[in-house]
Amino acid sequence: MAGRDLLADLGRRIETAVETDDAGGLFTRDAERTAVALTAVTDPAVDIEECHVLGAYHWFRLLAMPEGAAQEDALVEAVRFLAPVYEVDPEAVPEPLHAVLAGGAGGAGGAGGPDEGMSAEEALQFGLAVCRAYERGRHLPLLHRAVELFRVAVAGPFDNPADRAMSLNNLGHALRMTYGLTKDDEALDEAVAVAREAVGTTQHPEHAMFLSNLGLALLELHLRHKNADPLDEAVAAARRAVATASTADPNLMMFRNNLGVILHVWADVRADPVAATEAITLTRAAVAATAVGSPARGSQLHILLMALQKQYERTAELDWLVEAVAVGREAVTSLPTGHPSRAEGLDRLANCLNMLFKRTGDVSALREAIAFGGGGGC
Numbered sequence: 593m594a595g596r597d598l599l600a601d602l603g604r605r606i607e608t609a610v611e612t613d614d615a616g617g618l619f620t621r622d623a624e625r626t627a628v629a630l631t632a633v634t635d636p637a638v639d640i641e642e643c644h645v646l647g648a649y650h651w652f653r654l655l656a657m658p659e660g661a662a663q664e665d666a667l668v669e670a671v672r673f674l675a676p677v678y679e680v681d682p683e684a685v686p687e688p689l690h691a692v693l694a695g696g697a698g699g700a701g702g703a704g705g706p707d708e709g710m711s712a713e714e715a716l717q718f719g720l721a722v723c724r725a726y727e728r729g730r731h732l733p734l735l736h737r738a739v740e741l742f743r744v745a746v747a748g749p750f751d752n753p754a755d756r757a758m759s760l761n762n763l764g765h766a767l768r769m770t771y772g773l774t775k776d777d778e779a780l781d782e783a784v785a786v787a788r789e790a791v792g793t794t795q796h797p798e799h800a801m802f803l804s805n806l807g808l809a810l811l812e813l814h815l816r817h818k819n820a821d822p823l824d825e826a827v828a829a830a831r832r833a834v835a836t837a838s839t840a841d842p843n844l845m846m847f848r849n850n851l852g853v854i855l856h857v858w859a860d861v862r863a864d865p866v867a868a869t870e871a872i873t874l875t876r877a878a879v880a881a882t883a884v885g886s887p888a889r890g891s892q893l894h895i896l897l898m899a900l901q902k903q904y905e906r907t908a909e910l911d912w913l914v915e916a917v918a919v920g921r922e923a924v925t926s927l928p929t930g931h932p933s934r935a936e937g938l939d940r941l942a943n944c945l946n947m948l949f950k951r952t953g954d955v956s957a958l959r960e961a962i963a964f965g966g967g968g969g970c
Contacts, residue, residue, distance in 0.1 A: 595634075595642070598629050598633070599630060599641065599645055601626050602626050602645050605623050605626070605649075606618070606652060609652055610652070615655070616656075618649060618653050619656075627646060630642060631646060636675075636729055637676070640680055643673040643677050644673075644674070646673040650667075651670040653666050654666035654670055668721050668728065671722055672728055672734075673729075674689060674693070675725065675737075679733065691714075691718070693722075707741070710744055712748045712750045712755070712756070712759070713750065713751075715741045715742070715744035715745035716742070718741050719738050722734050722741060723762065723765070726738060726769075738762075739767060739770060742759055742762050743763060746760055746786070754797075756793075757790050757793035757802070760786045760787070760789050760793075761786075761790040761805055764782075764783045764787035764790060764805055764806070764809060768780065768783040768787075768805070768808060772812070783809045783812075784806075784813055784822075787802070791829070799836055800832075800833045800847060801833070803836060804829070804833035804846070804851075806826075806829045807827070807833065807850060807851070808830075810822045810823070813826075820861060823854075823858055823861060826858075827851075827854055827855065827858050830851040830854045831851060833847045833850070833851070834847050834848055834851055845878065848874050848877060852872075852895075853871075853875075853895070855870055856898075859871055859902075863906065865903065868903050872896065872899050872900065872903060879893055887928075889926055890928075890933070891933060893919055893920075893922055893926055893927075894933045896923075897920045897923050897937060898940065901944055904947070910952075913944060913948055914948070917944050917945060917957070920937065920944055923941070924937045924964075938965065942965055943961075945958070945960050946958065949961065
């Protein structure tokens with residue numbers, strides 16, 4: 593079904609739900625398949641009509657759902673698609689979402705602004721939905737709005753002090769992502785400061801997550817200044833995160849992967865093959881835990897390829913190079929055309945194949961390197 597046909601089909605289902613005051617038709621398999629297919633061909637930067645229909649679909653489903661994880665996910669999707677619509681025509685967006693989206697479209701939080709009267713609990717809930725919507729769609733105004741909402745939440749007051757610690761953690765996470773896009777030094781400095789404050793709440797049930805996020809913020813601080821002190825602190829925080837998390841924690845693999853990311857940098861700075869081996873082991877585990885076909889798997893394989901190549905260059909042990917070639921082959925086939933890491937992955941794979949030829953005399957490796965555009969010296 594073509595994009596316009598998908599749009600019309602889903603629009604008719606929404607109209608029926610509104611006219612009959614019955615959203616049941618939005619929960620059928622056909623409706624869900626149509627929404628998934630329309631999402632796949634929609635670019636929020638230009639397809640405002642499609643965003644409006646998809647946002648309405650998720651909004652009406654949300655209203656018909658009982659409280660729980662499914663309703664929270666529907667809110668994230670509604671925010672994701674209705675944010676671009678709000679920027680063009682606020683009145684086209686359901687009124688309850690205006691408070692969620694207002695600041696990100698050019699308003700200002702705080703006294704006299706759209707967030708005046710918003711409770712800390714509401715700001716935390718809305719901030720989480722907006723931040724997750726940004727992470728799914730990468731619509732930059734949503735990230736700015738998430739920062740605003742988490743600032744309101746941090747200002748409090750909360751009935752439960754643990755919620756302020758979570759708000760601090762989330763503010764640090766959003767600021768770190770902001771720095772990654774803008775290289776705004778103030779955003780990174782604040783991200784580190786609020787992450788440290790969140791970690792200070794040692795009895796929080798998500799303390800391991802706070803530690804892991806602090807480690808990532810400190811890694812960015814090291815990469816900015818090339819100062820070893822933040823890097824040492826980043827490794828310590830990431831190790832504590834892994835040690836603190838229970839074996840049943842669903843985020844434990846993510847904490848281990850974050851430790852691996854930090855250790856890869858630490859091993860380069862310290863020229864430490866032992867730390868590099870530990871980092872490689874952690875990244876191998878992350879790859880194994882990521883489903884074949886997942887976009888994240890290609891990125892993890894690319895990280896592993898870089899680490900294996902560097903480890904071979906440190907140790908001259910052939911096994912590292914052989915594994916790098918195998919991982920590189922999978923990495924370049926897993927990363928889609930146009931992915932920012934794919935061209936670099938192809939270059940690295942060609943270099944590894946060329947090194948393999950020089951080390952072993954394997955002519956087939958040289959032919960493969962030439963096919964990938966890397967037949968020269970290295």
